Amino acid sequence: MDTPKLSLRQVSKKFGSTVVLDGLDLDIAAGESFVVIGGSGTGKSVMLKCVLGIIQPDSGAILVDGEDITHLKGRDRQAVLRRFGMLFQGSALFDSLPVWHNVAFGLISAQGMNRRDAKAIAIETLAKVGLGEKVGELAPSELSGGMQKRAALARAIATSPEIIFFDEPTTGLDPIMADVIDRLIVERVRDLGATALSITHDMASARTIADRIGMLYQGKIIWSGPVSEIDRSGNDYVDQFINGKADGPISMDVKVS
Amino acid sequence: MNPLAVIGRTTLGFFAEAGRLGLFAGHAVYSIFVPPFYFRLLLRQLISVGYFSLPVVGLTAVFTGAVLAQQIYIGTGRFNAESTVPTIVVFGITRELGPVLAGLMVAGRVSAAMAAELGTMRVTEQIDALITLATNPFNYLIVPRVLAATLMMPLLVLVSDVIGVMGGYLVSTQVLGFNEGTYLQNTVDFLEASDVISGLIKAAVFGFVLSIMGCYHGFKSGGGAQGVGRATTNAVVSASILILATNYVMTSVIFTS
Ligand SMILES: Nc1ncnc2c1ncn2[C@@H]1O[C@H](COP(=O)(O)OP(=O)(O)OP(=O)(O)O)[C@@H](O)[C@H]1O
Ligand SMILES: [Mg+2]
Numbered sequence: 001m002d003t004p005k006l007s008l009r010q011v012s013k014k015f016g017s018t019v020v021l022d023g024l025d026l027d028i029a030a031g032e033s034f035v036v037i038g039g040s041g042t043g044k045s046v047m048l049k050c051v052l053g054i055i056q057p058d059s060g061a062i063l064v065d066g067e068d069i070t071h072l073k074g075r076d077r078q079a080v081l082r083r084f085g086m087l088f089q090g091s092a093l094f095d096s097l098p099v100w101h102n103v104a105f106g107l108i109s110a111q112g113m114n115r116r117d118a119k120a121i122a123i124e125t126l127a128k129v130g131l132g133e134k135v136g137e138l139a140p141s142e143l144s145g146g147m148q149k150r151a152a153l154a155r156a157i158a159t160s161p162e163i164i165f166f167d168e169p170t171t172g173l174d175p176i177m178a179d180v181i182d183r184l185i186v187e188r189v190r191d192l193g194a195t196a197l198s199i200t201h202d203m204a205s206a207r208t209i210a211d212r213i214g215m216l217y218q219g220k221i222i223w224s225g226p227v228s229e230i231d232r233s234g235n236d237y238v239d240q241f242i243n244g245k246a247d248g249p250i251s252m253d254v255k256v257s
Numbered sequence: 258m259n260p261l262a263v264i265g266r267t268t269l270g271f272f273a274e275a276g277r278l279g280l281f282a283g284h285a286v287y288s289i290f291v292p293p294f295y296f297r298l299l300l301r302q303l304i305s306v307g308y309f310s311l312p313v314v315g316l317t318a319v320f321t322g323a324v325l326a327q328q329i330y331i332g333t334g335r336f337n338a339e340s341t342v343p344t345i346v347v348f349g350i351t352r353e354l355g356p357v358l359a360g361l362m363v364a365g366r367v368s369a370a371m372a373a374e375l376g377t378m379r380v381t382e383q384i385d386a387l388i389t390l391a392t393n394p395f396n397y398l399i400v401p402r403v404l405a406a407t408l409m410m411p412l413l414v415l416v417s418d419v420i421g422v423m424g425g426y427l428v429s430t431q432v433l434g435f436n437e438g439t440y441l442q443n444t445v446d447f448l449e450a451s452d453v454i455s456g457l458i459k460a461a462v463f464g465f466v467l468s469i470m471g472c473y474h475g476f477k478s479g480g481g482a483q484g485v486g487r488a489t490t491n492a493v494v495s496a497s498i499l500i501l502a503t504n505y506v507m508t509s510v511i512f513t514s
């Protein structure tokens with residue numbers, strides 16, 4: 001088998017006494033679109049942040065093209081990060097900059113492109129996510145939540161990265177826009193030949209985006225397989241999750257009166 | 258609970274915090290000399306720290322100079338030495354009150370703004386987004402702020418010196434019956450360059466201290482809106498106390514050697 005584009009080996013992370021990731025293993029092949037599903041608070045966002053080096057895992061290794069990047073710092077880390085794009089769950093747009101500059105940020109700051117060319121690319125990218133040139137001149141705080149999400153998506157793909165992370169790309173969008181974004185992700189990933197790792201709660205979205213799906217539960221990927229097999233995974237946890245049933249092996253710690 | 262343990266824990270916590278702060282300040286200074294340098298951001302900070310602090314610093318100075326002249330007039334009147342008012346006013350303003358009061362006022366304005374701004378960026382994951390876009394947050398966020406405050410504080414204090422002396426001059430000539438020409442003559446006659454320069458050196462140090470405190474507390478902020486509020490309060494309180502403490506140390510060092 002070819003070297004996976006991205007591998008997580010036995011990655012563990014605790015916050016205080018809360019175990020979030022518990023020896024997580026995951027391999028994603030080059031050009032593949034992998035979707036991680038899992039309940040709220042199971043550590044999906046933490047997993048992405050561990051790969052990006054924003055959170056240091058307690059143990060385990062993260063490999064890109066077979067190279068260990070777990071402990072890279074400074075310029076070496078930046079060199080690796082230039083190959084990544086990330087859509088944050090909360091958008092995380094810079095509110096001191098207009099929307100176009102947010103999208104152009106990676107081009108200007110990390111790649112040293114001049115502002116005029118970068119702005120042109122930014123406006124082109126914004127158009128692809130359904131935001132017009134006028135929106136580019138607004139401040140992020142002047143956008144609706146869904147528009148912010150799309151602007152953040154534009155920022156994640158503007159530098160044409162090799163590996164793109166989408167943390168809940170369609171949460172907070174209407175179903176039509178959600179589908180537009182899903183298709184856009186599929187198209188971008190295909191056009192760029194990029195490898196994508198997405199997180200979603202939305203099964204419709206997962207089915208559109210994914211080549212393979214994995215389910216995160218109690219700090220591990222408990223099942224993974226091609227999207228076509230998700231309905232006959234034979235895994236009770238996966239079945240409960242994709243059918244959205246309160247009854248099953250996963251118990252939510254909430255009181256129902 | 259064992260009271261000794263509490264004392265021990267508090268002491269250890271204090272030194273741990275002091276160590277973290279020292280490392281942060283060291284990293285900030287180091288980053289000034291390591292590219293990339295964001296000139297545009299420095300310019301923006303110079304304006305926001307310098308220009309927009311002028312009103313508050315000027316008002317503080319004019320009233321301080323005025324009240325100083327009145328009190329010294331009463332005090333020196335007890336042994337018929339009213340003619341020393343101009344000399345003591347300019348001495349007090351340039352050496353102590355100018356830099357210290359400007360430092361405290363700017364701490365209230367600028368440290369708070371820096372802590373709130375960086376704290377919000379931290380809790381909305383904008384700092385994480387910056388890192389992901391291969392941009393060093395020290396170069397991008399901290400260096401322009403620290404440099405701007407360190408460079409602008411001496412200029413502000415120079416202005417504050419002039420306005421403070423003017424406050425004393427106005428009260429003395431308009432209310433206390435001093436001759437205008439004589440007052441100005443006495444102001445400059447016994448003034449030495451070192452009086453002004455020592456105040457400007459203090460100002461630069463205060464600028465560094467107050468910006469580091471603002472950036473440090475904002476950068477390490479956590480816990481949502483409440484955390485940002487706490488960071489802002491801590492920034493202003495610790496900047497003010499550190500300004501007063503370093504002022505004492507500097508006075509001891511500068512004026513006894
Ligand atoms: N910086 C942090 N400090 C302490 N605990 C954290 C931190 N970040 C995340 N956690 C904890 O880690 C767990 C997983 O968080 P994470 O954000 O990864 O969840 P998630 O799977 O992305 O959930 P959601 O679908 O709701 O976004 C949570 O219990 C959270 O409280
Ligand atoms: Mg999440």
